[in-house]
Amino acid sequence: MNQMINNKNYSFRRQLMIFLIAAIALLSLVSSTVSSWIALHQSGQVLEKNALQIADHFSKQSVLALLTRSEDNAESALSQVMGFADVTGGAIFADTQQALFVKGEIQPDQAKLADWLSSPKPIIAVDARDYWIITSPVILEDDRETFTEFALSQTHTQQLLGFVMIQVSKSSIVQLTQQLFSYTIGIGIVFALLCLWLLNIGLRRIIDPIRALSATMKAAQDSGAHTYAEISGPQEVHSIAQSYNAMMAALEAQEKRLKELNTSLESEVEIRTKELTHARDTALVAVRTQSEFLANISHELRTPLQAVMGYIDLVVEELNEQGMYDQVSDLEASLSAANRLLTLINSILDLAKCEAGKTELVLTETPLKRLIKETEAIIRPLAVRNSNTLTIHLPDSDSILLIDKEKTQQILLNLLSNACKFTKAGTVELHIDLQDETVKFAVSDTGVGIAADKLESIFDKFSQGDGSVKRRYGGTGLGLAISKHFAEMMNGSIHVSSAQEQGSLFTLTLPKQVTFKNSLTMGSSEDQKG
Amino acid sequence: MLNWKSPKEQCRYWIASTLLWVVAFSASTATASVLGVLYPDAPPPYRQVFSQLIDGIRDQYLGMVKLYPLDTSTDSTTLQAQLRNDGVDAIITLGRSGYTQAEQLTSERPLVSGALPLIPGQGTGVSLIPDPEELFVQLKRLSPNIQQVHTILSEQSRWLEPIAQAAATRQRIKLTIYYASDIASTLALYKRLLTHADRLRDALWLPPDRQATNESVILPILLQEAWEKRLIIFASKPSFVRRGALFSLFPDNERTGRRLAELVGSLQQEEENLGIEFSKSDKLVINQRTAAHLGIKLTPAQLRSVYRTYPQP
Missing domain, CATH: 3.30.565.10 (Histidine kinase-like ATPase, C-terminal domain)
Incomplete structure (x- = not known):
């Protein structure tokens, strides 16, 4: 059931219908069983009480038969008791437990007769599946004054004349129970069908707008377009459709804004790219130009500097030969400065080469x-x-x-x-x-x-x-x-x-x-x- | 002012006055006694029966009447002390409670009982059982052609036979009494009796006998068969009329009360051989449906004298 309900292949309507059918079927079955059981129980009690009353009445009717031992009187009493629908047999016994008159379907168990006839009041002697056997003593009582103050004594005499026995069928209860069960089940089925019909109509009214909304959503999903749903159906579906339409409207607005932003961004990126490319090219050209300039300058500087240094060196040698050591010292200082300058120029030249990619x-x-x-x-x-x-x-x-x-x-x-x-x-x-x-x-x-x-x-x-x-x-x-x-x-x-x-x-x-x-x-x- | 004619007349006047005073004084001393009435504190509608009886007693008795309602909590010792304190010197008991209490009293006060189906030998009093002679009188009034009355008695009711026979004789009715030992034989006797009875000349009397008139077995059969044979059945018990008997007599309670008071007075005068009397009443109770079935037509005068009719409208 749970799997069935969770099954995505079943629509909401079908699942609800299945659930309802199952619930009503269960309800019908349970109510039929319970009502039948209650009816059986209560009818049984009523019938049992009636049967005891019938036996009591039969015992009173049998007084004459037992007094007179008249078959006619017995027949009269037995006919009366047999007139009751569920009574299938009756018997009148003497006080010696000897069966005097028997009519209908009744088979007293002789072995248990003494026990059955020992009660001072009507009792159910046998409670079989299909019938009861009820016994009752037949007692002759003397008359009593309704108001005891008008009687000389309170003594009340009773004389046991004999016993009566009736057999009462339970078929009416069984039949009643079966009929009740059938009727309840039948009514349950009819009611279930009626409920299903009404539910089907009701669910269609509820579900059709949901289906339409779902179809709209699927169409929107497939096409990517902002499809709007028709607002109809129950309040909840109405709200969902409204929310969906609002969402679609928001999406549409956002997409429109996104498109606008995208367009402007693309333009900006293009402009920036162009600017950057230009700047890069300019910078590359500048660096290259700078490096080339530096290399050229360095080269152009180094050549005369080396010439200067060469002449200074020659002058230093001549001055040393001439013993003009003071001038030599000055020239050596100049040479040293020239060397540093050369080193600087070389370094600049090296770096420029490196940056110009020429190293x-x-x-x-x-x-x-x-x-x-x-x-x-x-x-x-x-x-x-x-x-x-x-x-x-x-x-x-x-x-x-x-x-x-x-x-x-x-x-x-x-x-x-x-x-x-x-x-x-x-x-x-x-x-x-x-x-x-x-x-x-x-x-x-x-x-x-x-x-x-x-x-x-x-x-x-x-x-x-x-x-x-x-x-x-x-x-x-x-x-x-x-x-x-x-x-x-x-x-x-x-x-x-x-x-x-x-x-x-x-x-x-x-x-x-x-x-x-x-x-x-x-x-x-x-x-x-x- | 009296005008005396002669001294002789004057003398006669004084003698007569003196005698009258003596008689009046003696009468007043004789009735100055206190009569206690013991009766059950019964619920309605039975309370009315005792009220009527007490009214009759009070109406008749010249002395003081003191009432002692009894219930289940009444203690005989306390009651006796109370009677002594109240100076009660004669007692009337009504119903079974009063009768039972009186049996336990040890005093020698005059005691009279009523409101019970008393039979001879049970002291002094008025029984609830109607006088058979009055029943025969009513029978003759309603159906003058009846010449023979049949009844069945048990051994317990044998005391009734001489009284009933005497009454029947006085009313020129032949009373045939049968005796039955048990209900079965009673039933058999009734069967035979009904078979041979002549509906124009015979009538059936249901006497105050429980066996002979068993209400659950005999009475229904008897009434049914008598109805079929159109035989007159009259009863000593008024309730049988309601079930189909032609007539009975309802007790006249006030009259009974007065008679009880007279009996107490008689006992106080030390009269003997009072015994149990039947209820005297002319309160006829009649079943009109049965009467119509039997072809008995009541004259307007008879109808006026009927105390109660059944079935009641």
Whole structure:
């Protein structure tokens, strides 16, 4: 039943009808059974009472028959008692329990007769399935005054004359019960059919608007259009239809607004995209132009500067030969300044190349120890200048790296020179750690360190902590930017960790075997040597 | 002012006056006694019977009459003390309660009973049983052609035979009495009697005998068969008229009350051989339907004298 009701294949109307049929059928069955049982019980009690009264009446009617022992009198009494519908037999017994007159269908059990006839009042001697046997004593009583004050004595004599017995059929009760059951069931069925008919009509009136609403909703679902429902039916369906229409109206309005927004957004995106593309192109052109400009400028500056430096060098040599040492000193200062300027120009040139995408990797097989040794030779004088202790920790075994040696060395020189520059009478250490696929160079110092808020921008161009650093320690502020560029070109990375007045730690990680990102030049160690 | 004619006349006057005063005084002393009436505190409509009896007593008795209503809580000792305190020196009992209480009293007061079906030998009083002679008188008035009356008695009613025979003789009626030992034989006797009775000359008397007039067995058969044979049945018991007997006599309670008071007076005068008397009454109770069936037409004078008729409208 529950499954049936939960079955989605059945409509609401059908489920309700099935439920109602089941309920009415159950009700009819239960009411029929209960009413039949009650009728049987109550009819039984009534019939039983009537039967006892009939027996009592029969006993009174039998007094004459027992007094006279007249068959006619007995026949009269028996005929009267047999006149009752349910009485099927009767018998009159003498006080000696001898059957005197018997009529109809009655078969007294002689063995139990003594027990049956022992009661001083009418009793049901046998309560069989189909009948009762009722016995009653026949007593002759003397007359009594209705008002005892007019009688001399209160004594009342009774004389037992005999007994009577009747057999009462229960068929009328059974028939009544069966009829009642049939009628109740019949009425129940008729009532159920009537209810179904009325319910069918009523449900149609209720469900048809729901169906129409459902069809409207499905049509809206299938077509995507904003279909409105017809408002009809019961109050609840009316409300649902109104809510649905309101929802449709809201959806329609929202969709319209969405479309408008979408249209305006698309236009805006298009405009923005165009603007961004233009800006990007402009920026790219600007960067390229800038880089090209810088490269050209640097080249144009470097050439005369190198010429100046060459002539200064020649002049210095001539002055040394002539013993004009004071002038030599001045010229050497000029040469030094020229060198710094050259370095700056070179750096700018390198960075410009990088940003212009003109720097190329030249990968060569480079022995690690050799690289470090060459680097140490360059950097140690710088360490000594600031009274720093330079310590290099090399792995026990050497390794051949496929890297751009020049760029790697430039990175290391940048990092080590910075360490030496910003450390006074401290320690500068280089740790090299060979791993499976990578090689890690860790440059640490005990110098001034970098403020935490500057760490993020330390690899930006012209970034040197703050202005005071530049003034105090000099430099271009391009070294770390170039180093980061070179490291990334080789698929590596540079990281820094530092705390102010606590020193710094720069870690360069490079693949042991650098591969090309683009089509870059592949050199050899021999070339480098040459 | 009296005008005396002579000293002789004057003397006669004084002698007569003196004698009258003596007689009046003696009478007043004789009736100054207190009569106690013991009667049941009965509910209506029976209370009326006792009221009428008491009215009759009061009407007749010259002394003081004190009433003692009895109920189930009445104690004989208390009653006796009360009677003594009240100075009661004669008692009339009405109904069974009074009769029973009086039997327990130990005093030697004159005692008369009434409102009971008393039979001879049960003291002094007036029985509820109507006088057979009055029944015969009424029978003769209603059906003058009746010459013979049949009745059946049990042994318990044998005392009635001489009284009834004497009364019948006085009324020039032949009374034939049969005796039956039980109801079955009573029934058989009635059957035989009805078979042989002559409806023009014979009548059947239902005497004050419970066996002979058993109401549940005999009376219905008897009345039915008598109806069929158109035989006159009259009864000592008025209630039988309602069931189909032709007539009976209803007790005249006030008259009975007066007679009870007379009997008490007689006992106080130490008269003897008073015994039980039948109820004297001329209150005829008649079943008009039976009378019509039997062809008895009542004259207007007879109808006026009828106390009650059945069936009642």
